Amino acid sequence: QKEVEQNSGPLSVPEGAIASLNCTYSDRGSQSFFWYRQYSGKSPELIMFIYSNGDKEDGRFTAQLNKASQYVSLLIRDSQPSDSATYLCAGALGNTPLVFGKGTRLSVIA
Amino acid sequence: GAGVSQTPSNKVTEKGKYVELRCDPISGHTALYWYRQSLGQGPEFLIYFQGTGAADDSGLPNDRFFAVRPEGSVSTLKIQRTERGDSAVYLCASSLNGPGTGELFFGEGSRLTVL
Numbered sequence: 001q002k003e004v005e006q007n008s009g010p011l012s013v014p015e016g017a018i019a020s021l022n023c024t025y026s027d028r029g030s031q032s033f034f035w036y037r038q039y040s041g042k043s044p045e046l047i048m049f050i051y052s053n054g055d056k057e058d059g060r061f062t063a064q065l066n067k068a069s070q071y072v073s074l075l076i077r078d079s080q081p082s083d084s085a086t087y088l089c090a091g092a093l094g095n096t097p098l099v100f101g102k103g104t105r106l107s108v109i110a
Numbered sequence: 111g112a113g114v115s116q117t118p119s120n121k122v123t124e125k126g127k128y129v130e131l132r133c134d135p136i137s138g139h140t141a142l143y144w145y146r147q148s149l150g151q152g153p154e155f156l157i158y159f160q161g162t163g164a165a166d167d168s169g170l171p172n173d174r175f176f177a178v179r180p181e182g183s184v185s186t187l188k189i190q191r192t193e194r195g196d197s198a199v200y201l202c203a204s205s206l207n208g209p210g211t212g213e214l215f216f217g218e219g220s221r222l223t224v225l
Contacts, residue, residue: 043216092210100152
């Protein structure tokens with residue numbers, strides 16, 4: 001069974017610090033990975049996707065993928081209180097539906 | 111509308127009743143997904159449509175759950191003989207292409223409470 005594992009947190013970081021969110025997956029064939037942000041009571045929204053090993057940067061966000069270790073991470077630089085949310089990691093194998101982790105709750109303290 | 115629309119936003123029902131949840135995807139999106147999310151958990155896949163047909167229904171928990179998308183646009187998730195364990199937020203999402211190739215756009219969800 002395909003599984004995506006995340007530490008549920010909460011992860012607390014001070015404003016301006018780097019937040020590091022981690023995710024591991026069980027299906028070695030998974031090819032694409034997505035990070036969704038979900039504010040309390042709201043629906044998930046995509047913030048990053050990554051297909052290749054290495055780093056991918058978009059503004060304050062960096063996604064990292066290591067397929068050998070089956071590990072995906074999301075770094076948020078200069079964390080802001082508005083980044084406080086639950087971050088969901090999801091993986092897909094080819095054109096199969098996304099499998100989501102349970103999410104990590106991030107709290108950025110002003 | 112511009113986004114994925116789900117109705118009702120809230121539904122309270124009694125154990126054993128029948129429930130229908132509706133999803134109107136973004137215009138032009140061929141793929142439509144149903145997920146459900148319980149408190150403190152990530153979205154759990156239920157079923158995925160490509161056009162009118164169910165491309166993958168492996169996530170439906172049992173035969174009380176059924177979904178249709180007769181014209182390739184609006185979809186209805188149907189739950190028969192509801193049980194208290196069915197209580198969750200049911201999320202619908204759509205995407206322009208298949209699930210692994212692009213962004214899923216989620217609706218605001220239908221919160222189902224079974225008493």
